[in-house]
Amino acid sequence: MNIGEVAERAGVPPKTIRYYEDIGLICPLRSDNGYRAFQPKDLHKLAFLGRARALGFSIEDCRTLLALYDDSTRESAQVKQIAEEHLHQIDEKIAQLQSMRNTLAHLVEACQGDHRPDCPILEDLSNTLVD
Amino acid sequence: MNIGEVAERAGVPPKTIRYYEDIGLICPLRSDNGYRAFQPKDLHKLAFLGRARALGFSIEDCRTLLALYDDSTRESAQVKQIAEEHLHQIDEKIAQLQSMRNTLAHLVEACQGDHRPDCPILEDLSNTLVD
DNA sequence: CTTGAGCTTCCAGTAGCTGGAATCCATATC
DNA sequence: GATATGGATTCCAGCTACTGGAAGCTCAAG
Structure with missing residues (x-):
């Protein structure tokens, strides 16, 4: 998936997605042409982030929440x-x-x-x- | 009055007062030593600003409100x-x-x-x- | 004369994006 | 093959309203 499609599906603008990568919230793979190649997992993370932000959690809270989500021993x-x-x-x-x-x-x-x-x-x- | 005193009396931090001068909300006179020399009018303006900001008005709203306050034909x-x-x-x-x-x-x-x-x-x- | 408080300016950073410019890639049409 | 268009890339700047910090000047007290 390219950035446009994930943006659409996760409800998070492309600019914001790039920003999230900048600050290390996500790190999508890259295709040969340099385009970000989003996996379903990335889409899921972005939707998670969109929802958490909509509930007003700060970016740092989101980072922690994502980490906890990934941590089965939480x-x-x-x-x-x-x-x-x-x-x-x-x-x-x-x-x-x-x-x-x-x-x-x-x-x-x-x-x-x-x-x-x-x-x-x-x-x-x-x-x-x-x- | 020096900045410390007005800050105290108007309840607005010195840093914020300097910032307000930067963006043209106030323009206090200067003493020979380069210190800002606040007049009672400046103190009054700063108190006005502090109150307006406390009510959540944006800086631009504050600018307009101050102008209206000064305008007897408003x-x-x-x-x-x-x-x-x-x-x-x-x-x-x-x-x-x-x-x-x-x-x-x-x-x-x-x-x-x-x-x-x-x-x-x-x-x-x-x-x-x-x- | 020195010390400390208070003042000055200027630069950078905060939160969370957002807009814009310059450039590259992909696809379709002529 | 040329080109037009849409979407992708990076990077830089700007938004709000301050706030922190550094380097340096001034003033008053002892």
Whole structure:
């Protein structure tokens, strides 16, 4: 398989696939013409990566997860720990965004949004206390 | 005021302040010794920026917001539009994270997390359908 | 005079790609 | 055989918003 086909089938852009090879996440064989010659295993790995990235795992997490996947002596506790830490970070991120959202929603609601210059949003931003 | 003091008072690190000058968000005067000589107005701007960034506005949004703040002929509708778009993006981000979180939480729950290799998390990642 | 803190500039690196240029390969048509 | 086109290759640069570090200047205290 050439890069275009795997890209299509794994749902990962060619550019990204080359990048993954650059950073050592995959190392596909090469044909005589210099083209990458992807095996079914590579396709599988790329789909794995695509899914893990879609769940928000970092590239380094993905590297570890791939290694664990390949390691038949792994303990599921190792995988679970990575996932739990990631889950925790997602929760923190959500909380942070929710907090922004609340503030912002109030400000937006308070703003008339008309032709006049008076604006509670700008007032909030400029009224930040300075020690 | 020197950079250390404004950094402290505006709650923005010196490095970040220099960066903001680099990209033209602020342009403080200089003393004879080459040090930046911040005026109260600069401090105010930096606090504004710190607050806007804390609300998640992009640097380019901040640039526009600062300009609107300085423009007495602005219409609050301009500000509101920026804030509404930003709010919308935050909502999308939250929804995306919630979706990740749900999937991940289920997987984590399903994983025993013991010494055995069997792991629903890895199974989910590897069972992604490939056309 | 020396020491240390604080300031300066500049360069590089972070995460995870993405765009673009220049070039090569493969296939089909004329 | 020439050529046109699509897909492949490499490499370099840029994106966001900083952050770390090195080398060197300034200032105040002892």
